[in-house]
Amino acid sequence: MIDLLDKHRPIADRIARMLAQGVNAVGVTNDAILSPTRAIIEGRETILAGTNNYMGITFDPDCIAAGQEAMARFGTGTTGSRIANGNYAMHQALEEELARFLNRRHCIVFTTGYQANLGMMAGLAGSNDTIFLDADSHSSIYDGCTLSGAKLVRFRHNDATDLDKRLVRSEGEEGGRLVVLEGIYSMLGDRAPLADFIEVKKKRGFQLLADEAHSFGVLGPHGRGLADEAGLEDEVDFVVGTFSKSVGAIGGFGAGNHPLFDMLRYAMRPYMFTASSSPASIATSLAAVKKLAAEPWRRDRLRENSARLFHGFKGLGLELGCDAVSPVIAVKCADEATAVAMWNALLAAGVYVNIAVPPGTPNKLCLLRCSVSAAHTDADIDRIIELFGEVMAAGHGRMAAAG
Numbered sequence: 001m002i003d004l005l006d007k008h009r010p011i012a013d014r015i016a017r018m019l020a021q022g023v024n025a026v027g028v029t030n031d032a033i034l035s036p037t038r039a040i041i042e043g044r045e046t047i048l049a050g051t052n053n054y055m056g057i058t059f060d061p062d063c064i065a066a067g068q069e070a071m072a073r074f075g076t077g078t079t080g081s082r083i084a085n086g087n088y089a090m091h092q093a094l095e096e097e098l099a100r101f102l103n104r105r106h107c108i109v110f111t112t113g114y115q116a117n118l119g120m121m122a123g124l125a126g127s128n129d130t131i132f133l134d135a136d137s138h139s140s141i142y143d144g145c146t147l148s149g150a151k152l153v154r155f156r157h158n159d160a161t162d163l164d165k166r167l168v169r170s171e172g173e174e175g176g177r178l179v180v181l182e183g184i185y186s187m188l189g190d191r192a193p194l195a196d197f198i199e200v201k202k203k204r205g206f207q208l209l210a211d212e213a214h215s216f217g218v219l220g221p222h223g224r225g226l227a228d229e230a231g232l233e234d235e236v237d238f239v240v241g242t243f244s245k246s247v248g249a250i251g252g253f254g255a256g257n258h259p260l261f262d263m264l265r266y267a268m269r270p271y272m273f274t275a276s277s278s279p280a281s282i283a284t285s286l287a288a289v290k291k292l293a294a295e296p297w298r299r300d301r302l303r304e305n306s307a308r309l310f311h312g313f314k315g316l317g318l319e320l321g322c323d324a325v326s327p328v329i330a331v332k333c334a335d336e337a338t339a340v341a342m343w344n345a346l347l348a349a350g351v352y353v354n355i356a357v358p359p360g361t362p363n364k365l366c367l368l369r370c371s372v373s374a375a376h377t378d379a380d381i382d383r384i385i386e387l388f389g390e391v392m393a394a395g396h397g398r399m400a401a402a403g
């Protein structure tokens, strides 16, 4: 008999190597969460610099009160899908609020952002269609493509010319064409060059979906994401986003203006065959989206903090994931052992960041990924920079650039 788990022995070896160097970097335990930017980890108060809590909204008293009230009035769970077991009025209220915020005619809320990508991609594209994916796309986008049964064509990351070439090659094939981009790429923090892609769209014709998971609430004059920042929202047919980052809750959404958009509800398996979010999550998300609209200072503060960390890291001579200021700032390490050593040294010194290693990273990079929050103080950002500097000086940090 073949033991089905045998194939995972290499993972066990990798985890054992990591544990030999210190704490489990891919399964850390927060013993207490003190605030959006502080936790107790390994018995120490630690600055959180790897949370995706971009707006620092997780402890907002209004959001907490909304969640508590919803739980008291509607219970702990919805115990079923909206198709089979019915809607709660607050699901619809959240969809209406989001549609207003996004300036889109239609919006559908999902239980997670992962499911939003699965649902939207498999709802839009079928086995006769072709999905063109940026090579650095998030796993939920790849998985959505697999679920759809559509033909997958990958193009070089952020390369509109490469996409153009591949579109020309597929000319004459049957079925529709969906191109998927991300507002801010989750590992390196770079943005899609949207204007270049839209030039290709005008020339070749396809439908465009933007996953604004890391840019929703963050970029643009209205906080709607990269397309809002670039002034190109009319050219983006479908938007996907998550509540797990700037909204500080859990859930996801898809939005668009197409008159048949709402029919996707009856075609998306990850919407139909799973329970809808809990009342507490929906109410918290609704309160948070209202705050994103009413409190643009959070975006300004996040931008200032991101610039402070970016320039501080540059000053240390670190090689970063991209050259633009973004709330995702990734530090490139020479190899996995270096990344693990540096991650442990940083945690011991009092700062938590994310470790990101292949196969979860583009170009097999080993990264220490930081995410900035509007709730970080200047002193927090300066301390993070100082600790990176100290850890490097102590010899833990053989960075990519220094080799």
Ligand code: PMP
Residues within 6 Å of the ligand: 112, 113, 114, 115, 117, 138, 140, 182, 186, 211, 213, 214, 242, 243, 244, 250, 251, 252
């Ligand atoms: N898209 C991207 C680009 C992401 O980074 C993530 C989560 N990291 C998701 C979608 C999925 O979001 P969720 O956490 O809500 O499942």
